Amino acid sequence: MTEPVVLPNFESFGDQALKGLESPEEATAATQALLKEDRNAGEPVIDDPGQNHITLERGICREGAWYREAEVRELTGADEEAIAAAGSSSYKVFETLLLRGVRTVGHEFMDRKLASELLIGDREFLVMAIRRATFGNDLEFEQLPCPDCGELVDLTVPLDAIPFTHLPDPEQTEYDVPLRRGAAATVRLPTGADQAAVLAIKDGNGAKQDSEVLGRCVLRVRQADGSVTKRPAATSLSMSDRKTILKFLTDTQPGPRYADFTFVHDTCGKEVTLPISLAVLFRGM
Known part of the structure; x- marks a missing residue:
């Protein structure tokens, strides 16, 4: 009998966070645990890849015009070797x-x-589209243990069922965030460059990583008396205001919410959280 899949406790790449992606030991152990089931089960079944064109939430701006259409392609053996070489x-x-x-x-x-x-959300949506083009729209799980009743569950998860956050106005690039004492911060949403800067901080200091995000994404702070500070030092912000801004950046970032996927287990009737990670999306590679 196939051993049940045990989902490891590690940071999903799709939780819109900027932390926790650079622990090689944890990432390796987590990936191996998730891939074990597929190694035992054999080659994945590839569905119809479907459309390879998607519309991003924000896209890119060139000379005042926004471009949101993107094209992905099915991955090949050469791509698989390059991905494996990434370590x-x-x-x-x-x-x-x-x-x-x-x-x-x-x-x-x-x-x-x-x-x-x-x-960051557009990047994660592109990775979802790459996965769909390569392996199809469905994620297949076998022998998942329900955390409430312990029963082993076979589950098919369409990628379309993963919660998704949209931008009300894709062309809006600055946002006002109310702070304490009548102040407000004007911010922008984090990009891939911001994510790379955060991950360059190797000492595991989460507060320092938060400061990096805030230093890059907070454009100005307006006090209740009307005075404005451009690019304030992140360390000068109160702990409360820092948390408020970081939560806004996380909640407003568009794209798939991989960590928020849940399903209802028919046997016990309980809602079960099933975070979707990078290892889950591309297991079998």
Whole structure:
């Protein structure tokens, strides 16, 4: 009998967070645990790849015009070798997927500079589209243990069932966030370049990583008396205001909410959380 899949406790690449992607030991262990079931089960069944053209939430701006259309392609054996060469870093694997699997955004071919400009949510949506083009729309799970009743569950999850956050106005690039004491911060949403800067901080200091995000994404702070500070030092912001801004950046970032997927187990009637990670999307590779 096949051993049940045990989902590891590690940070999903799709939780819109900017932390926790550069622990090689945890990433390797987590990936191996998730891939064990597929190694035992044999080759994946590839469905109809469907459409390879998607519309991003924000896209890129060139000379005042916004371009949101993107094209992805099915991954090949050469791409698989390149992804394997990226090693155990989830971020490097993610970047390799983008560079290999995305043909164009707007009229531009994908490269590192273009990838760094995209919102984090657009990048994650592109990876979802690459997965769909390569393996089809469905994620198949076998022998998942229900955390409430313990029964083993077989489950098919369409990618379309993963919660998705949209931007009310895709062309809005600045947002006002109310703070304490009548103040307000004007911010922009984090991009791939911001994510890379955060991950360059290797000491595991989460507060320092938060400061990096805030220092890059907070454009100005307006006090109740009307005075404005441009690019305030992140360390000068109160802890409460820092948390408020970071929550706004996370909640407003568009794209798939991989960590928020749930399903109702018919046997016990309980809602079960099933985070979708990079290892889950591309298991079997």
